[in-house]
Amino acid sequence: MKKKFVSVLLALTMSTTLSAGLTSTVFAEEAVSTASECSYDGGSGTQEDPYQISSTDSFLTFAANVNDGSNAGYADTYFLLTNDLDLTGIDWEPIGNMNDMENHSTLFLGSFDGGDHTISNLKYESDKYNCGAGLFGVNCGEVKNLTVENAEVTVTDGTSLAIGGVVGYNMGSVDHVTLKGNSVITGNNCTGGIVGGNNNSVTNCSAENVTVIVIGDNEFEENHIVQADVAECGGLVIGGGFGGTIDNCSASGTVKAEGNEPVGLGGIGGCLEMMDSITNCTADVTIESANGGHAIGGLCGYAGTHSNPDVCLETEGFSTKNYPSVIDNCKITVSIKADGATHVGGLIGTGLYYYGEETVFKVTNCSVTGSIDGAVTPGTVAGRAVGSVIESCDADILIDGVHADNQIGTTSCMYESADQ
Template sequence: MTKLRVFIVLLAALVLVPAFTAYSQEAVLTISDVGEFMEFRDSVNNGKSFAGEEVLLDADIDLSGETWIPIGTGETPFAGKFNGGNHTISGLNMTDENAQSLTLAGATGKGAGLFLHVSGDGAQIANLTVSGSINCAAPGSMSAVGGIAAYLGHEAVIYRCLSNVDVILGGAGGERESYAYAGGVAGYSEGHVIYCVNEGTVTASPERIYTMAGGIVGEQHDGSILFTDNSGEITIPDIGGYMRGYAGGIAGSIFNGSMSSVRNQAAVTSYNLAGGITAYAMNSVLRDAVNVAAVSGTWSGSDITVGGIVAQLHNGSSAVNCYNTGEVTAGGSSSYAYAGGIIGWSSAGFSSSNKIYNCTNIGNVSGSASASARVGGIVGDLDKTELHSSVNSGAVSANSPYVPGGIAGYKSADANIHDVAYSGDASPIGYGSRNMTDVELLSEAEIKSFVVTSFPSLDPAIVRLREGDTKTVNVKLHTHPGSVSDEGVYYSLSESYVEPDHASASASDDTISLTGTSPGVSLLAAYVDTYRSGGDGTVDTSASSRSLVTALVWVAAAESEEPSLPENPEIPDEDIDIPAGPGDSSSGDGIPPLWPDVPLPQVPEEPDTDKDWNERYPSGSGGGGCSAGWCALTLLAVVPLALRRRK
């Protein structure tokens, strides 16, 4: 670990005493040294998938000096459960010669990572830290590189892992339909990445038509990314030619998937498309996303699209409860530039539309181009999208003769804006339709007094109890841009459940009562309804937004001694709270549990893509211009299972 971590909830440590280690599946293989680890690798690569079995790492492993061939093949993925036991695998070093044949998404090429291919119902890598470097320039029509896995298949999980692997991906590719995926944790994911942290840099400069680079994954296709954090810089440099580079702090791109409770803390740069969280989202849900770092595009070619959260939001996607503080810049000397504090460009097809709401931007946004610069405090270019209950207090600027907008650089007639506030000297819309409802120009100080974006979480996020005992879990709420003295009036618990049922749960307005029923490890999931600030600055409960919060529950046998929990550390006041990652892998003297084999809770408010635009917004709806009233901001949302703060 290279940086100090302080936690509100110690999901990171997962200090389990022996009484709780019995609830981890009994391992069929225990690995204690490099030789045993390489024998395990060879066993998988020779055809043993370990499906339904657990492999336990019992010691730190140093791969320095070893020529590493990844675990799993294109034909035989690792399909078992690899429990890293809070240990570290260091010294990972891979180059072109180590990359192995891999087929994914219908394309064949090369892949590299500690694991090549992890797939299968119940397949999992958990409780592991990996450090080292991967520098590959594999030729072909496809390449995938990830610090932990090159390819994470359907239903597979990477849980509570930290990657400190510096990833560099280059190489020549085909002239048409060639792809490259580079991620700090996984190159290409169809599964679920949960409670993971990336600290390594990711740089991708292959000669491919499409290049995707992200701090957690290069591309997420289906599946989900939950409670993750990136602090490694993401870069796709301009290597010339007409190619598309998608750089995101969490994912380069996401299709038909969801991201919730994620944060990016490091600069994201692409010559083409760059987003603080992702560069491209199609038919996907992004909730409770935070970006605190600079996002920039630098191309001298045809176009640059940059966004504090998403560069391009497309076809039935939603960005909900998102918060950006990073500077957003569409620089270079391109013909067209699209830059927004939350979204660079939001567009949709004939029968779909997008949603943007409960979002806050305080980062400065700028853009320059020779033919057209569309720069907005919230969205650069807005088309077939409903934007509401959001605010911008960041400065906006565009090169002459182009005019920025405090809300949107350009708004089409098919976009709907209502209940939005902004500050500064710019007009709300730079170009296009000015048909809006309840849009208000306020001072920066006035905006800071409103609650717009809210992040609830459970405290504690690790609950330990014996059979028959009862404990209480509380909801904590963090609000932006304004803070509140009585957070309890801004939310209520609507429902909760535990799966599998090693405990029972009952919810009141602000607490969950848990009672242990049988020994085991369970997932506690709850939905929190959060409320908004009204026009007078007080809470408005007439509308709400539903958020998902989770915790893990360990239940010991009634006759066992319940272990004492470590005290939570003192946490200094900070502006932003987000999920915890795995933390210090050396902590704990027991075997940490795996992620339970249960269906993941549904991220609330998925976009309804089955309605066409006319059904969603019948003719005549909307207002006839900006009204003077500051209509209630609908805000809120969800956040972490465990909150992590970084000094």
């Protein structure tokens, strides 16, 4: 399931630097920003005097200036939204993209401060390849202090990845961002309410009454997922997280799989394996899969880290710090309806078998309430947890209408990623 993310990460030769308080991703071929101050409604683009965006016209100028590649992604450049914006009727193109992995100049590398304002009625539909789609396509800088309302993002191309309501693919930071209203995010691989694919930090974010729809069909053969990157990784905050952290995030809404045998569905995140920590999160979520599935949980479908981070660094282009991954102080209310699905848990679906071993996690100070219907031998906390530790988790779960006490599902079957 990481196959496409691997190619994305390895395509980027990057280093992280601190400049004027902004963590930015700097590329070897980076050019000097040529933005004109007259393009915006004030400011000079510094941290002390950010460019001001007060109208839809100047916001569209900002997006175009990132996407034409002439401003080197606005590295070390600061923007401040000073008014609410309505994008009704606008033919949107996500800010920053990596559709051409040889061209790094179209990534967003700056700082966008929403100023606690709201951008409403974003609509983006595509049947073409997208590597990162949303309000922002690819963020390698920071997006913060922003509310997005009534977003509709739909990508039907089966080879696309990282579809989010606010950020498609996050390699920087997303902080104090809210997605609310009747927002519906639809995609095939790594589809998230706020962030589609994540490889850094997501903090203090909230998805309110959001619907995430995972499309496409998967196939299993002899305990092996036959396809990679199909019908997988859907969550209300993050679709797929492959490195980094999630802290103090909340979610409410529905995660729905429309095809056959989806993998990795969760309330906060769908696939959160290789995430160092998931802490202080809450969710009230309904998860629906009408045609089987694998790795489904109220917090996340997949979780855990690998014992040898060098394996991940060599094969995936990123590494982890914590082993096992930390899952602490998360409180989940969930209704899971998944006929015939395996590795289903109230909190976590399972670890991922990857490069010869399962990823593992440690659960502390968590609670989960709700129901699981139709799944095969689920657990109140985890569907499978080989090598993992569940130290303290209060679970009050009805399984097919009956109160259950088994924290871990009773299954010896292990599914292997198609990426290997």
